[in-house]
Amino acid sequence: xxxxxxxTVFWLQVxxxxxxxxxxxxxxxxxxMFFIMVTTLFPLALNPMPKLLEAIAPxxxxxxxxxxxxxxxxxxxxxxxxxGTMEQLALSPQPLALMLLAKTTAHWLITGLPLxxxxxxxxxxxxxxxxxxxTTMIALALATPILNLxxxxxxxxxxxxxxGGGLLSLLILPIVMPVLIFGARATDMAMSGMDPAGAxxxxxALMLLAxxxxxxxxxxxxxxxxx
Amino acid sequence: xxxxFHKLGSPPHFYRISAWLTPxxxxxxxxxxxxxAYGGLYIAPADYQQLDGFRIIYxxxxxxSLSLFIYVNMAIAAAVGLIWRIxxxxxxxxxxxxxxxxxxxxxxxxxxxxxxxxxxxxxxWDARLTSELVLLFLYFGYMALRAAIDDDNRADRASxxxxxxxxxxxxxxxxxxxxxxxxxxxxxxxxxxxxSMDFDMLIWLLVMLAGFMCFFAAVLLTxxxxxxxxxxxxxxxxxxxLQEN
Numbered sequence: 001x002x003x004x005x006x007x008t009v010f011w012l013q014v015x016x017x018x019x020x021x022x023x024x025x026x027x028x029x030x031x032x033m034f035f036i037m038v039t040t041l042f043p044l045a046l047n048p049m050p051k052l053l054e055a056i057a058p059x060x061x062x063x064x065x066x067x068x069x070x071x072x073x074x075x076x077x078x079x080x081x082x083x084g085t086m087e088q089l090a091l092s093p094q095p096l097a098l099m100l101l102a103k104t105t106a107h108w109l110i111t112g113l114p115l116x117x118x119x120x121x122x123x124x125x126x127x128x129x130x131x132x133x134x135t136t137m138i139a140l141a142l143a144t145p146i147l148n149l150x151x152x153x154x155x156x157x158x159x160x161x162x163x164g165g166g167l168l169s170l171l172i173l174p175i176v177m178p179v180l181i182f183g184a185r186a187t188d189m190a191m192s193g194m195d196p197a198g199a200x201x202x203x204x205a206l207m208l209l210a211x212x213x214x215x216x217x218x219x220x221x222x223x224x225x226x227x
Numbered sequence: 228x229x230x231x232f233h234k235l236g237s238p239p240h241f242y243r244i245s246a247w248l249t250p251x252x253x254x255x256x257x258x259x260x261x262x263x264a265y266g267g268l269y270i271a272p273a274d275y276q277q278l279d280g281f282r283i284i285y286x287x288x289x290x291x292s293l294s295l296f297i298y299v300n301m302a303i304a305a306a307v308g309l310i311w312r313i314x315x316x317x318x319x320x321x322x323x324x325x326x327x328x329x330x331x332x333x334x335x336x337x338x339x340x341x342x343x344x345x346x347x348x349x350x351x352w353d354a355r356l357t358s359e360l361v362l363l364f365l366y367f368g369y370m371a372l373r374a375a376i377d378d379d380n381r382a383d384r385a386s387x388x389x390x391x392x393x394x395x396x397x398x399x400x401x402x403x404x405x406x407x408x409x410x411x412x413x414x415x416x417x418x419x420x421x422x423s424m425d426f427d428m429l430i431w432l433l434v435m436l437a438g439f440m441c442f443f444a445a446v447l448l449t450x451x452x453x454x455x456x457x458x459x460x461x462x463x464x465x466x467x468x469l470q471e472n
Binding site: 154160202206221 | 365368372375376381388396399400403
């Protein structure tokens with residue numbers, strides 16, 4: 001029998017997930033809308049003074065991005081587990097870790113990448129200085145995959161549970177705190193004219209660590225949840 | 228060595244051994260803590276700067292070190308349970324969590340009580356305080372996950388995986404928080420970083436630490452015994468063991 005290579009399988013899985021996602025465009029935009037709305041709340045709740053907003057902008061952008069990816073995590077594997085696709089993936093000869101990594105990649109393209117692209121607009125609304133925008137985008141591009149990967153591992157752990165929602169945030173938040181710290185600090189440093197390279201390197205290191213370890217954690221978690 | 232390992236993993240054997248071990252640890256804990264508390268509160272000289280205020284460290288430092296020690300213990304037990312499929316190891320991990328969370332809370336509480344007169348505030352966003360708080364959240368997450376899964380076997384394995392993910396993250400969290408703090412805050416508060424202690428003060432701290440360790444062992448054994456009782460309910464060896472008493 002002709003067994004397709006791992007790369008082919010990976011891209012097929014990504015393509016399938018993207019196709020499925022684009023059939024429900026409404027749901028697709030939810031995390032992005034959430035991201036924008038949460039950032040809108042801060043000027044309303046605090047004080048729309050440009051000075052104040054500029055001071056809190058890095059924190060607000062990062063917390064909003066974190067919450068948006070948290071919101072998206074819930075639906076990452078739910079549907080596939082419910083309709084049995086996940087069992088087929090687990091039974092297939094291809095490694096489950098790779099398939100779940102493909103699913104997370106698709107998930108990032110749908111929910112993480114839009115956040116990165118939208119961040120200049122949100123930053124502008126919060127009077128984030130222009131010189132901090134590229135750094136923020138790079139940092140978000142490095143950080144959102146980590147958020148999605150860790151969220152994926154935790155979603156795989158809790159996917160079999162009926163009351164997963166609040167629990168999922170409780171599991172994800174303490175683990176991703178370093179990402180928030182490094183990301184917001186990178187933006188902060190760029191704002192004050194310092195070189196943010198150190199923070200970005202640390203984020204990149206964390207991303208590589210997450211990329212190499214979490215797929216296996218995800219697969220192990222999924223196998224536990226499935227039986 | 229391996230037969231010993233497997234023997235320890237069998238509930239009946241553990242149930243017998245722990246019944247014998249628990250009082251030893253409990254009495255050792257009581258004696259050591261009484262000696263340590265007496266030494267720390269009366270014999271040790273007062274600090275030249277903080278006077279008697281420093282004496283809370285005799286509770287604070289042992290609980291802080293135990294909070295981390297127990298988390299690592301829990302993750303090791305969880306990993307043993309996951310790899311060798313030893314149910315007893317899962318029971319140990321499950322029993323560790325509430326004890327560890329209590330010690331973490333105790334460390335935070337005693338720290339706040341000490342900080343109020345010394346720093347003039349209950350809470351500061353200091354690196355150590357923050358990482359201790361995150362540790363508390365990690366314990367909460369572990370316990371919440373375990374509580375949310377009804378099936379014992381699945382709860383064991385899922386929470387074991389969570390503990391392992393958590394323990395990989397503990398150093399990352401610790402150093403990220405330290406880095407965040409050194410950048411963020413002026414050095415006004417971290418003046419008391421780690422004073423090189425006088426031997427007269429340190430000796431009682433070590434006694435207290437040993438006492439806390441024994442206390443942990445005694446409580447852990449008791450909790451694991453309770454877990455074993457619940458998990459082996461209806462099994463023959465348990466009925467026999469209970470009838471012998």
